[in-house]
Amino acid sequence: MLDHVVARTHHSRRGALKNAFTYGVDFVLTDLGPDWPGLISCNRFNLWSIHDRDFGGPRGQGRGVAWFREVLAERGFLDDSAQLLLLAQPACLWFQFNPVNFWIAMIDGTPRAFVAEVNSTFGQRHCYFCAHDDFRPITRSDQMAAEKMMHVSPFQKIQGTYLFNFGVTSDAINIRISYENGDQGVLATLSGKRQTASNWSLLRAALRRPLGAARVVALIHWQAGILTLKKAPFLRRQPAPELLISEGSRHRDPTG
Template sequence: MMLEHVQAQTHHARRGALRHAFTYGVDYVLSDLGDAAPWLISRNRFNLWSIWDRHHGGPRGDGRGVGWFREVLLRRGFAQEGAQLLLLTQPSFLWFHFNPVSFWIAMVDGRPRAFVAEVNNTFGHRHCYFCAHEDFGPIAKGDRLVSEKMMHVSPFQSVNGQYHFDFGIDETEIDIRISYKNGDQGVVATLSGSRRPASSRSLLWAALRRPLGALRVLGLIHFEAVILFAKRAPFLKRQPAPELLISDSQNFVSADK
């Protein structure tokens, strides 16, 4: 099992007249979803940290793991021979799971050729954004892959506008930037950190340094929402779930369309 521990930072900054920004440390793992792993993390089995197929790949709570990603790539004509399929995600901590965004990544010769941003909101909804160049050429840092926003994520932002994905990953670093643009409004979100082999020591340190994992993440989301509410940011009621589970970026034309 290829399993790396990315001790990362995430930064969010609101665009528009009402300014708000925050930066937090987060723990991600990058995995090919094999079976062997350090003893403090398991796949499809309870542990201090766990990666569960049911949480990823497909409808929320009814995922099929990497098999779903393989089908997504197959339907779009991606040649998987020689490709490494990876999941970048925040693992579950004990019984707790919540992940605002995970990434399914298809790598060839150490470079990403396609990815799916698996986005979850706090209302129980999910939408997946498939991103690739039309010829499945390498995705380089600085490339802009554009997707229409399809799902209500924050009660302080509408379901309009576009996501601009700048997806940077190499042999040593992850540097992802997502810019949500809706006129002069929006949010810039980043995820950056060094790739290091996961070990029981690093995973234990993560549990002590940033305790409660997913529960901590959920608490921080609501904490920042309280601050925005106090700043009198416009608040939108809960919106319907998106009709589709997955949509393609504007840079890519699906073969099944």
């Protein structure tokens, strides 16, 4: 199974210094099975490609879905009927980068657990595992919380909390990540319709948004330049967290 998600991502900064942007992006949602269109490949060069080394484990040393299966088993998720999916931006030609990609365990069409695999332009990676204690379905209204562990943006501190709202249905992806640190933080969303990937949809993506992930990195640096001109406080590269993966939990509003 390979779906092409023609999506939009929106980011808006919380706090006194405002900044917001919305861009189009192309993701794929796949069980990493066979029978992909000719313009995308698994573990070999193509116009678009997914390589195990880029996902599931330390950055550049990934083991793909085998890593995700081990993460689930270590936490007591042993359902062999689960469909294990990767939601990510594929590499375009030689270049791969995902600010965040997701491993998703699905049963009966509903997500039961996910790992947010966060990558920084500093070359670091940290993963956040989120699920209910009993692995019941995660609905779009459920808010999963995880303590921020890694330096991602030079304009945000390594403290505070990520709040994930995770929506995956048979026809759409809707993900909301709110990073909150007092009155500071960032709201990020990813939303788009699922469609079966085809050579034509993949070719259109390459023409509509040339160079794929390289374009994403260029846009990240463009927005960093805008924040620098706005005199946003700048935090230099910080040490990577010792652990690769940390645990999230169901968020409970202290106000009731």
